[in-house]
Amino acid sequence: MTIRPASDRSLLVSFGDQISPGARRQVLRLTHSLEGLRPIRNLHPAFTSVLVEFDPRLTRQAEIEDLIREKTLGQAGCAEQDMLETARQVEIPVRYGGEFGPDLEEVARHAGLTATRVVELHASAEYLVYFLGFATFFVYLGGLPAEIATPRLAAPRRHVPAGSVGIAGSQTGIYPMASPGGWRIVGRTDLRLLDLQAVPPPLVRLGDRVRFVPVAEVRS
């Protein structure tokens, strides 16, 4: 574990640079152990790290650092373990390609595969919800088949429609609402991920397992 400042009001706690179920477990544990503590203003869990925000007018950085070390040392992890094991499975119907997935052809070209094969691979895997982030309820999924990993766009799009399913490096995820974004968009779901009346919990939660189900023929 490394702790370093990201700004004058936040610390970035990192559990290595490999996306793995082990790092995911540490991220979930630290997030849960710091949730609701008074000096903490916000927690941003991600694949292998947690950004911990505090108010520098009220708390010194060193105190937050001590708190993080104390919480990571004292983890028996029983309750967290239970939470991880009770994972639900969620199916996401997706229309791949064409207007719904403008980057499917580019992902196929990058992988040296046909678009049909990219869809087969994307829909064959079982994904773990690593965290929710980026924008409200944006779900980050681990477990993308390595053959179809593709770098982000060089410049983010100004507008990505709600429900868009994208790939960025070895990650895949779903845009819950129209927003700017730099992921390669391969398809779109009609499921409404952003239901503000339901806050919390969102449709897809931390710890869930997810599958994509193709609902129409691949168009290109």
Next chain:
Amino acid sequence: MSAIRVLSPGFQTTVQDLGRFGFAQFGVSASGAADALALRAGNLLVGNAENAAALEMTLVGGAFEFEADTVVVLTGSDLDAGLPLWTPLEIKAGGGVRCRATRSGARGYLCVRGGIDVPKPLGSASVHLLTGLGGRALRAGDVLSIGDAAVRRPRHPRPGPLAAAPQSERHTTLRVTAGPQAAWFAGDLYAAAWSITEESDRMGLRLRGPAIPSPAGHMITEGVPLGAVQVPPGGQPIILFVEHQTTGGYPKPANVVSADFWRLGQLRPRDQVRFEEVAMERALELLREQERWLYALV
């Protein structure tokens, strides 16, 4: 109960307080006033709790009518209302405040004694424009209730601190501390002047200037704080602002210091910024100086 009627909303006017904290793990960013310093000062001047909800106006202010006698204050940029800034004013029942196009920076605040009384989804009145959390931008005909956030008498500003009130400039230096990937970058961010583009909004300030070469490092999406300077592969930096994404995958050479957040809220398209790196200790000292100014004002 007293109320405010919106006669014209201006370009983009929203209800804001100091933000929505504790939900970043769902991807909900804090939102809140773009110039929190001006909002806090306004609330203190009319005798409110610092976090009371007020109106944030952008570039062109709105026109408002008050049902009952009300104490108000205008802070932040000069939106040409013909009234003194940073000074509590009594508006008689049926009277109003009419703002126009800005004569200085991007945002002006209208704080009313008692605060704006609106629902607080997830604990905050702040409108998050992208998701609609907390509502939407105001429209003509909207009526807003005035609340009970007043905690003491209104106060006139002290002359010394008033003369030192924040003034936005078209050429600004932003102080930054090193970001998590600072070591990946040469000094390109600091060598150039950057212009604020039209595509800037409450989510992020998009800069234009000489492209920064893409660093070689391998980046995994990680949490990002307010004021992060991120560099996408195109080399044009983006400063993450109040409605920013909670995590991001672009490397970050720097982060704007807390004491300069208000400057971000006042930047307009075509303004020029430069970056100056400061040590963490200096960043915290600048913040303490700013807090001293705020509490010396009232």
